[in-house]
Amino acid sequence: MLSSMEKSIAELRETFKNGGTKSISWRKSQLKALLQLINQNEDSIFKALDQDLGKSPVESYRDEVGVLKKSVTYTLSCLEKWVAPKKAEVPLLFFPAKAEVMPQPLGVVLIFSSWNFPFTLALDPLIGAISAGNTVLLKPSDLAPACMSFLVETIPKYLDNKAVKVLAGGADIGERLLQLKWDKIFFTGSPRVGRLVMAAAAKHLTPVTLELGGKSPAIVDTLSTTPSKAKVTAKRIVGGKWGPCTGQACIAIDYVLVEEKLASTLIELLKKTIKRFYGENIKSLKNISRIVNKHQFQRLVNLLKDPNVADSIVYGGSVDEEKLVIEPTILLDPPLDSEIMSEEIFGPLLPIITLKNIEESIDFINSKSNPLVIYAFTEDDTFKKRILSETSSGTVTFNDSMVQFLCDSLPFGGVGQSGFGRYHGKYSFDTFSHEKSIMHRGFYPEIEPRYPPWTDFKLLFLKLAYQFDYFGLILLLLGFKRS
Amino acid sequence: MTSEVENKPVFCTESAKELVKELRASFATGKTKSYEWRLTQLNAMVKMMEEKEPQIVAALHDDLSKPELESSIYEIAMLKNSCRLAVKNMKHWMMPEKAKTSLVTFPSSAEIVSEPLGVVLVISAWNYPFLFSLDPIVGAIAAGNAIVLKPSEIAPATSLLLARLVAEYLDSSCIKVVEGAVPETAALLEQKWDKILYTGNGRVARIVMAAAAKHLTPVVMELGGKCPVIVDSDINLQVATRRIIAGKWGCNNGQACISPDYIITMKDYAQKLIDSFKYELERFYGKNPLESKDLSRIVNSNHFARLSKLLDEDKVSSKIVHGGERDKENLKITPTILLDVPRDSLIMNEEIFGPLLPVFLVDKVEDSFDVINSGTKPLAAYLFTNKKKLKEKFVATVSAGGLVINDTTVHLAEPTLPFGGVGDSGMGAYHGKFSFDAFSHKKAVLYRGFACDAFVRYPPYTRGKLGLLRALFDGSILGIIRALLGWSKA
Numbered sequence: 020m021l022s023s024m025e026k027s028i029a030e031l032r033e034t035f036k037n038g039g040t041k042s043i044s045w046r047k048s049q050l051k052a053l054l055q056l057i058n059q060n061e062d063s064i065f066k067a068l069d070q071d072l073g074k075s076p077v078e079s080y081r082d083e084v085g086v087l088k089k090s091v092t093y094t095l096s097c098l099e100k101w102v103a104p105k106k107a108e109v110p111l112l113f114f115p116a117k118a119e120v121m122p123q124p125l126g127v128v129l130i131f132s133s134w135n136f137p138f139t140l141a142l143d144p145l146i147g148a149i150s151a152g153n154t155v156l157l158k159p160s161d162l163a164p165a166c167m168s169f170l171v172e173t174i175p176k177y178l179d180n181k182a183v184k185v186l187a188g189g190a191d192i193g194e195r196l197l198q199l200k201w202d203k204i205f206f207t208g209s210p211r212v213g214r215l216v217m218a219a220a221a222k223h224l225t226p227v228t229l230e231l232g233g234k235s236p237a238i239v240d241t242l243s244t245t246p247s248k249a250k251v252t253a254k255r256i257v258g259g260k261w262g263p264c265t266g267q268a269c270i271a272i273d274y275v276l277v278e279e280k281l282a283s284t285l286i287e288l289l290k291k292t293i294k295r296f297y298g299e300n301i302k303s304l305k306n307i308s309r310i311v312n313k314h315q316f317q318r319l320v321n322l323l324k325d326p327n328v329a330d331s332i333v334y335g336g337s338v339d340e341e342k343l344v345i346e347p348t349i350l351l352d353p354p355l356d357s358e359i360m361s362e363e364i365f366g367p368l369l370p371i372i373t374l375k376n377i378e379e380s381i382d383f384i385n386s387k388s389n390p391l392v393i394y395a396f397t398e399d400d401t402f403k404k405r406i407l408s409e410t411s412s413g414t415v416t417f418n419d420s421m422v423q424f425l426c427d428s429l430p431f432g433g434v435g436q437s438g439f440g441r442y443h444g445k446y447s448f449d450t451f452s453h454e455k456s457i458m459h460r461g462f463y464p465e466i467e468p469r470y471p472p473w474t475d476f477k478l479l480f481l482k483l484a485y486q487f488d489y490f491g492l493i494l495l496l497l498g499f500k501r502s
Numbered sequence: 503m504t505s506e507v508e509n510k511p512v513f514c515t516e517s518a519k520e521l522v523k524e525l526r527a528s529f530a531t532g533k534t535k536s537y538e539w540r541l542t543q544l545n546a547m548v549k550m551m552e553e554k555e556p557q558i559v560a561a562l563h564d565d566l567s568k569p570e571l572e573s574s575i576y577e578i579a580m581l582k583n584s585c586r587l588a589v590k591n592m593k594h595w596m597m598p599e600k601a602k603t604s605l606v607t608f609p610s611s612a613e614i615v616s617e618p619l620g621v622v623l624v625i626s627a628w629n630y631p632f633l634f635s636l637d638p639i640v641g642a643i644a645a646g647n648a649i650v651l652k653p654s655e656i657a658p659a660t661s662l663l664l665a666r667l668v669a670e671y672l673d674s675s676c677i678k679v680v681e682g683a684v685p686e687t688a689a690l691l692e693q694k695w696d697k698i699l700y701t702g703n704g705r706v707a708r709i710v711m712a713a714a715a716k717h718l719t720p721v722v723m724e725l726g727g728k729c730p731v732i733v734d735s736d737i738n739l740q741v742a743t744r745r746i747i748a749g750k751w752g753c754n755n756g757q758a759c760i761s762p763d764y765i766i767t768m769k770d771y772a773q774k775l776i777d778s779f780k781y782e783l784e785r786f787y788g789k790n791p792l793e794s795k796d797l798s799r800i801v802n803s804n805h806f807a808r809l810s811k812l813l814d815e816d817k818v819s820s821k822i823v824h825g826g827e828r829d830k831e832n833l834k835i836t837p838t839i840l841l842d843v844p845r846d847s848l849i850m851n852e853e854i855f856g857p858l859l860p861v862f863l864v865d866k867v868e869d870s871f872d873v874i875n876s877g878t879k880p881l882a883a884y885l886f887t888n889k890k891k892l893k894e895k896f897v898a899t900v901s902a903g904g905l906v907i908n909d910t911t912v913h914l915a916e917p918t919l920p921f922g923g924v925g926d927s928g929m930g931a932y933h934g935k936f937s938f939d940a941f942s943h944k945k946a947v948l949y950r951g952f953a954c955d956a957f958v959r960y961p962p963y964t965r966g967k968l969g970l971l972r973a974l975f976d977g978s979i980l981g982i983i984r985a986l987l988g989w990s991k992a
Contacts, residue, residue, distance in 0.1 A: 076963070089977075220711070221712040221715055224926055224929070255955075258959055262960070423607075441944070456904035457897055458907070460907060460908040461908060462908060471794075473795075477571065481571065481574075
């Protein structure tokens with residue numbers, strides 16, 4: 020007796036097997052339907068995001084709705100190109116032969132999304148999976164319940180139910196899903212759960228993409244250039260920390276590295292900017308999301324419990340448990356062995372770490388595991404080159420924060436503990452495809468030396484052939500080369 | 503460093519930890535990142551093959567009775583080509599790739615930079631013990647990594663030779679060989695690697711991936727499967743037969759991941775096909791194939807027993823139409839063909855990996871696709887036909903790592919084609935530039951300036967900003983102008 024979950028998955032397999040998702044017209048129709056879903060339900064989406072995370076419509080548009088619309092539009096415009104087989108060069112030796120690489124859907128894929136960008140992180144991978152011709156089971160996070168409900172109710176109204184399904188539920192549903200066999204699993208979340216996902220995938224040899232996190236630093240070296248650049252730097256740091264879901268983002272700035280002598284300048288600039296953007300204090304806080312739930316709230320509050328950490332607070336620190344709000348908080352040089360400096364913060368607390376010389380940031384960053392992003396505010400080209408070659412991260416962004424997420428031509432993914440695999444743009448299509456090699460041969464001419472019985476002549480022939488030494492081959496065949 | 507030999511230290515978890523620590527320190531010096539280092543190592547590998555070919559051929563003969571030609575061409579020459587291709591193209595591969603930017607991030611420039619992953623583990627297989635050890639290493643070196651190689655203990659002469667040659671020719675501070683069996687492999691798998699490339703079977707692959715999961719280590723798995731050959735009736739039968747034989751018994755006597763595993767053909771055509779096989783097999787291997795020097799032997803008694811079991815199954819043993827002779831002492835089985843084996847027999851459900859070729863019958867050639875798709879996805883699939891529509895259907899419906907039409911196995915020699923599996927036959931790919939990519943992290947880099955700071959990103963969030971954001975995302979200049987002038991809806 021199959022459970023309803025198993026029946027759903029069986030239906031997805033059947034649909035895939037029958038070729039229901041193969042045609043470009045099907046894929047395009049689904050993508051267009053997704054675009055319609057977003058366009059026709061913007062207000063409901065804004066409402067759900069406000070309910071779950073206190074996001075303002077502008078933040079929701081900037082980080083979720085707008086991103087998705089752009090993604091679908093871009094995919095629709097490129098799909099035919101992506102689906103087309105790519106020719107591969109064939110050496111003369113194999114003439115006449117044709118070789119190509121053809122992308123094929125993997126089959127039935129499972130997407131786990133996270134709670135902090137509940138639409139983007141669910142639907143952006145979905146765009147990739149559909150464009151590559153797969154059937155999909157989407158499991159949104161139950162920690163953003165209004166958004167999850169919206170997806171469960173609305174997706175069936177627009178997309179092909181036999182090919183795209185959404186399943187509500189918590190960790191237990193997630194665990195049950197992981198016991199089953201999938202052709203790909205795409206996971207966005209924490210490294211801890213990432214390990215569990217990969218271990219489960221190993222049982223079925225299912226390939227996975229893991230979009231995890233880490234402590235994404237911002238190196239700040241542009242405060243002593245011009246006042247306007249310093250101001251823009253501060254804006255971009257503030258925008259890159261508290262802008263995305265009040266710091267609850269894998270690519271939010273986790274901590275800042277700055278030279279000792281410039282720390283107070285930075286802090287003053289940050290304070291001014293914070294007040295301008297978000298209000299003077301916790302009571303008048305606006306234009307900012309809230310903490311998702313009590314558990315995350317408590318975790319963040321606990322980071323500040325350590326007296327040495329609490330002592331290092333230079334701005335903010337107030338919390339409102341009822342409203343699940345923590346005001347933008349800046350810390351100056353908290354102890355390096357404190358939890359706030361060893362765990363990914365994922366919240367509105369910004370440690371500033373001072374260094375004697377900004378070049379020390381490279382060693383500092385390398386003492387921690389590879390982050391998803393390194394932000395570096397600097398105009399020193401030599402320093403930029405050093406950062407690129409001496410550190411490792413998913414991405415490096417110079418002189419800004421967050422915007423790399425919007426580039427369809429840049430792969431988005433981690434390295435080391437921040438994950439593996441990537442997506443966005445064509446990378447989304449590729450991540451859900453198998454690149455199948457195809458070689459077409461004719462029956463003529465035949466290369467006799469391929470076949471036994473083996474002789475010295477055949478050995479020499481093949482040696483020359485493998486070196487593509489056509490001249491040598493001619494000499495051999497004409498009798499001018501001896502074996 | 504094997505645990506069987508007296509007076510040699512046992513390679514345990516501690517040793518593995520120390521080894522990785524040493525390699526991480528070497529990697530941290532930046533040595534492996536330099537172009538010169540990578541070039542020196544690859545050139546040294548070519549030199550090793552030029553100087554030590556006889557020893558390599560001898561070791562392969564010890565381990566597998568591999569004919570000299572197979573060793574020289576399918577292991578050594580292929581590897582040399584791999585090195586030469588990397589040497590020729592490495593500079594180009596190492597260069598950052600420019601990426602386009604759009605209006606949304608204007609003004610900006612972007613690129614993708616390849617960087618080494620760090621310290622990588624290559625676990626090799628016994629059937630092409632030289633090639634499958636060093637070919638991945640070519641990619642790992644070209645991409646600038648430090649490397650540990652674990653050759654297969656089932657090919658011990660080659661494993662020992664590899665340990666010696668790598669120490670003699672390559673930089674031992676960055677490239678090391680760990681010999682051994684299950685305990686040594688387990689000790690290695692406990693460590694944190696930046697990438698693992700495993701060639702072998704599905705059972706061990708699951709263990710490798712589960713171990714990798716603990717450290718979030720990405721993996722490439724080169725596995726196997728049952729590679730089918732569909733034979734249509736309108737072909738040049740002699741050429742097709744010879745090419746199937748070359749891919750089956752000519753590749754380590756069928757002990758290869760891309761060897762034709764079984765044939766699917768029409769009931770009406772089967773006898774003609776089998777007659778052709780019989781004729782060509784005798785031309786290649788003589789009347790007494792047990793004595794032919796041109797056939798590898800079965801690697802060991804375990805595999806001999808496994809293959810014997812496939813032949814002795816009741817519903818199959820009566821289906822042998824050619825060969826079937828065995829020499830247990832010398833671990834030889836003659837090229838064997840079976841006709842009309844049942845779909846549910848062991849030989850039709852397990853990867854054969856040996857010199858047995860079942861012929862499965864269908865009414866019409868189109869029925870073959872369902873047969874193939876009812877099993878797990880193989881590493882390769884082959885079709886012999888002249889019909890255009892059949893070729894198209896084959897390419898569109900059969901999911902496999904790679905496909906070849908009118909030949910077998912040759913796609914392996916084509917470095918512009920990614921070599922890897924899908925589903926149970928594996929994940930990830932290598933060869934040519936794909937090897938370089940497999941061992942690289944492709945780092946996205948975005949360069950921004952301070953001019954044109956888009957105020958619309960920042961709070962306070964207003965309806966006007968919402969309108970402007972819409973226009974910006976839509977990429978419409980007109981829309982942006984309208985929004986700026988306050989003419990569009992928020």
